[in-house]
Amino acid sequence: MQLEFSPEEIAFQQEVRSFIAENYPQNLRSVQDEGHDLSKEDFLSWHRILAKKGWIAPAWPVEYGGTGWTATQRFIWSEELAAADCVGTMPFGLSMVGPVIYTFGTPEQKARFLPGILSGDDWWCQGYSEPGSGSDLASLRTKAVRDGDHYIVNGQKTWTTMAQHADWGFFLVRTDPDAKQQEGISFLLIDMKSPGVTVRPIITLGGEHEVNEVWLEDVRVPVDQRIYEENKGWTCAKFLLAHERTGIAAVARSKRGVEKIKQIARTEMDGDKPLLANAFFKRKISELEIDLTALEFTELRSLAGEAAGKGPGPESSLLKIKGSEIQQRITELALEAVGHYGAPYFRGFGEGDNEHPIGPDYAHRAAPTYFNTRKTTIYGGSNEIQRNIIAKMVLGI
């Protein structure tokens, strides 16, 4: 056991750092710094640069376009991305449906869909939750009825993140209404431009348009867009959820988040002293930082286990629970730190106000981000569901 990077790993770190410094789009940096919403093109500009370099999917097997990096190299990569404040790549293709396709798909499906995920030409969204099926995902009612070479799909999905930009969606649909809940579900890839697909925005507490309702009315989906066997979609769904959970730990980004709060707490005054000198606030930061270290080393131990041949399993629920709690605490402390200037609603600023913004820059998004981040303990299987998973799969109770 050792923590030090080898000379090769240090060289890799340098290579990655220079690559980011030389290639990260400057206009994207200014959009981020000014706190504007990111457009589809903003996200894709960085995605395409990484795709061109061959670094877009480090977690994938090399044969499908992965980098062949070791767990340590991947750790270095995520640290460097976070340290440089790079925007994240969208997870729906790269971390979710991509691994499902290369694991369960036919050779034709792999050839058809993986290149678009890697290049960024296809933007994906996830059709899982329904108005009546949240934590009880297997109760979903969107149905697909076979009609020759097609399924006819009818139903409603919700909380569909970034569906307004999506070219494709992966959907869980019921193909056997008589089977036991989890056994009658199939995994379908649906072209979002298909007739009968309607996307309607849901505006969340910070005023952002991030999630959507997706209505499916007599949508015709070719049978060759079903991944894996009919009625075996739950296998894909479970596999995908385990993959989704590890990324959810977001250790590197949270480290960066803690550094930003410290910076704010050194700047903000609490009476005649910096806020960071307040013993109660300081204790909240040290607790957060120490909990984040515990999460980081739990993830590193888990990655070491993965490298030794164990895939992400139910213990990744631990990473999801602790990672999401920490993300929330970061936003909570940031909002607390900015004091009065958490209140002004930055989307409500008038045109001319941009020249004389109200309050410090770091305060503008504190409240909306806090509101928005409540999602982390709800999505990807709520933290209560994660506890059920650990109880059943790890503890055997």
Add this chain to the structure above:
Amino acid sequence: MDFSYTETQDMIRETLSRFLADTYDFDSRGKMIASATGRDAGIWKALAQDLGMLGASFSEEHGGLGGGHLENALIMEELGKVIAIEPYLQTVVLGGGALKAVGGAIADAVIPEIIGGNVVIAFAYAEPQGRYNLANLRTTAKKDGAGYVLNGHKGVVYAAPWASHLLVTARTGGSGSEAAGVSLFLIDANLPGIVRRDYPTVDGFQASEVYFENVAIPGDALLGGDGAGLPLIEQIVDEATVAVCAEACGVTFKLHQGTLDYARQRNQFGQPISRFQVLQHRMVDMFMEVEQSKSMTTMATLKLDLPAAERMAAVSACKAKVSRAAKFVGQNAIQTHGGIGITQELAIGHYFKRATMIEGQFGSADHHYDRFEKLTLAA
């Protein structure tokens, strides 16, 4: 970066685990504690001579296996799993750690005796007024010819009744909590003028109040520089703190396992209580605390040889987290057991007692959050 154990480390863990399973069942442990000396000295001998375990963390030149902090951690974790009352922490981690750090003739003389199981060292550092401040000492060692004369009172010295040697902190100069003037000595435990009041501790060990009354000690008992011993003391206490965290990993692992086992077989309302979601989630929370304790202990073990400020921040982060985990897992183990948990009958309560003492050993969570903040969160 690498998180795998070597074959030797795996072998140490397996060998020790098998030995302890045979020798340290709950009844045998109870008999050792109830015996006249409060221990079975034969186990210490066996650990040394049959298993070679006491040499795991020493260099091959001294007759050891060439290991270090990781070996200490995994041995302490296994000892924690059976709530062993062996003086490994005091003798090998603290005494051995100080000797390894200073080297020289005294290390060459004493380390082989530790490895052979012929020596038990107790660490006499705490004083009634000093709490967790290692420099707040009233015990004095006054220069007297080639040697020193020791006077003072050390409190709650674990393993002192069994000790052949005492590792003692004392002031050779300065006052109050000054760093300068603090010295470390390794002395014969039976020198004239050493008076002990022995007693059992709540977690099954034996300890003493130790009084030094004009104890004449030789000059070569000094470890490190005269009056410059504080950095060495901080180093070995940090090493011991992580070792205790490793022990806590073993203790809390068994608290959690014992709770799962009990919940599966205890029936109420016509079913095993393990089916109740409120208890399932509690046991998941315990699991997460145990896992995070392991993660923090691994982190701190790997950082013990970093420069002092980084080492201290890592150790305090670890102990702060592990102290809270020990409390959480211990209390919830008892709560899940119900009334039977607070009796002497089941092992669970004995694990809880050790977990509770570990919380405060070498500094409470509050103490370590404070130290972490002083080192890393300057305004």
